[in-house]
Amino acid sequence: MYSQLREKSPVYRNDNDDFWALSRHADVVAALKDSDRFSSKNGLRIEPAFWGPDAEKFFSFVAMDPPKHTRMRGLVSRAFTRKRVQELQPRLREIARDCLRPALDGGSFDLMTDFAARFPTDVVSELVGVPEADRDKVRELGMAIMYRDEAGGDEGGGDLPPEALQAIGALVGYYTDLTIERARKREDDLLSGLLDAAEGDDRLTPEEIVGVLILLVGAGIETTMLLLGNAWHAAWRHPDERAKAFAGRVDDWIEETLRWDPPSQALARTTTEPVGLHGVTIPADARVLLLVGSANHDPDVFDDPSRYDLDRDTGESLAFGNGRHHCLGANLGRLEARIALTELTTAIADYDIDMDRARRVRSSNDRGFASLPTQVTPR
Template sequence: MAVSAIPEDRNMSVDYSPFDFAVHEDPYPVYARLREEAPVHRNETDDFWALSRHADVAAALQDSARFSSRNGLRIEPPLWGPGAERFFSFVAMDPPRHTRMRKLVSRAFTHRRVMELEPRVREIARGYVRRIAERDSFDMMADLAAPFPTDVISELVGVPESDRAEIRELGKAVMYKEEESTDLPPQAMQAIGALVGYYTELTVERSKRRTDDLLSGLLDAAEGDDRLTPEEIVGVLILLVGAGIETTMLTLGNAWHAAWRHPEARRAALDGRIEDWVEETLRFDPPTQAIARTTTEPVELHGVRIPADARVLLLVGSANRDPRVFADPDRFDLGRDTGASLGFGHGRHRCLGAGLGRLEARVALEELASVVADYAIDDAGVRRIHSSNNRGFAVLPSMVTARR
């Protein structure tokens, strides 16, 4: 499998593509050059612009008037375009439609509902960690990071246990690919169709018999006479496959890998600094690296004019390593102030599920730290995912030293 090399020669113009497997391996040197040499970068081949500095990314995320979400969050077809809301629900909408949908979803996806889930989240995590503790080695992704958030979201939504493995496999088919391409592979489209079919049937079933789950809450959510349609509810459930399952899965893997690379931070993390571990991971190596927007009018930044109707990638992963905001940004430091991190977005589209994501990551790592005194990762066996906007691992083989 051929990959293009990351340019090292400072005399060469910097290039960036979210489809380049070499960039997936380590995007941060490219980001550093973009911030300094081309803070408004033009990729002619894939037809997009990229913003890499923290101030520019944060401002664009907050400016939905000039940086629209109407075409979606990822630039490959068919995820990009006027039908993007089929895949991203209200996240691919602008006000006032976004305002209406987010308000209704918020009525079901409450802080209370999330917090009440913690005992069950811990029970699920403990079940996986108990099996890990019986062995000297395990795959962080297959044995915990992937199945755990699938079970949590399924528990939240009301998916029966017998169907959860199928939902996880369909989600993986949508998110990842094995070839460098700007198109979504046919199996991904088939998986999306299968998910739509499954959640449509589940929504019909739940409309006849409510239970104490998020799907029932979405069916009952109302603002006066306004309610979510069945199609809108299915869209929200499809969104949760990526926003609810994948993000937590990748965060757990990235946290595990980052701490392994930084022994001092690893010792502090395993000794109890779990919340700092999660927050610094979201800053240092966030699962969401890029978020797409569409300009509604010409925008000029740093002397460069971006035309109207342009595709713009907001490089969150780069913004979180901007030395203008974070001192020594390439150091994994559990003691730093991560308040300016854009790991969960910014502005009106800030992740509605941030509280649940933090809860899942904290609980899973707490349970791991309770049985693991130290660990190492087999670098030769590590395999990354390949995604245009997300970063993380598919395989992360680990050898553990148990607590005595």
């Protein structure tokens, strides 16, 4: 379908769901960089729960335009530093091993439910500073928000189920209480860093801080969970590339997976004025999907794009966005994936996936797996 859109309808109109879509790499890049005409003010996803003027409740500064976006991203970046992320590496390895050890005890496990969902959830709790005693609760709430699979009905994944909305409310309440507690007593964690972040006299409000923590559920947990599953599945489908990955080329494995099968397939924008492109005029105040998944398979940019190839140059991949909204957490996401896949390949010599029992997530925007039953050959 993506190839047909790129070739025949690069500016596509969907009347049923009221959106436009751009599918060519050059057009997606241009729109990502043009925040004056392609606004983020209504959010990044068009599902009813996420779209509209209140989108920043879910997406924080990612659903803002300048000057609000500039202020928020600047303050958050003072706390969410590369140094803070890199210092977590030893602890992240411990978390990965703790998650993996029970999963591998029986010779078979479900990569998604037994490892890929738990690991990034515990990583974000470690980063934020969630007390050990609360982490099971936070993990359960995070799973309730993220985990929508094919078996659950509503195949299109058009909106969040009631239990997910309830979990978001509970997580907002928990993070609000934790922020109040940390305001009284700082720790060496991201939450304390967000409380201390300042530009002159300007600081983040408690509500803004909680919004950033909620953003981490999707950006820091769900994306990594889906990336791990997509990498595991892609390597299983391509034995020659799996051999390269298991021989130590984990970074190339991650980058080619992000290009070939990115967890987030599209980013939404709102036009602020009429935009003419390829002889078509998109009206002002229109919903536009920037199809990252299609752009990453554009043959004008990637040679033989349908081939999964760890040797290719992935420098033009748009998996983490581009322009002003390039993902601030890209370093964390890559580090999480690198540690998780390294620990997996250290413990496992080879594996097989039971695709008859595998299940995909149910989402109009995300692509990945809810279940990947795996039989392993240990080292």
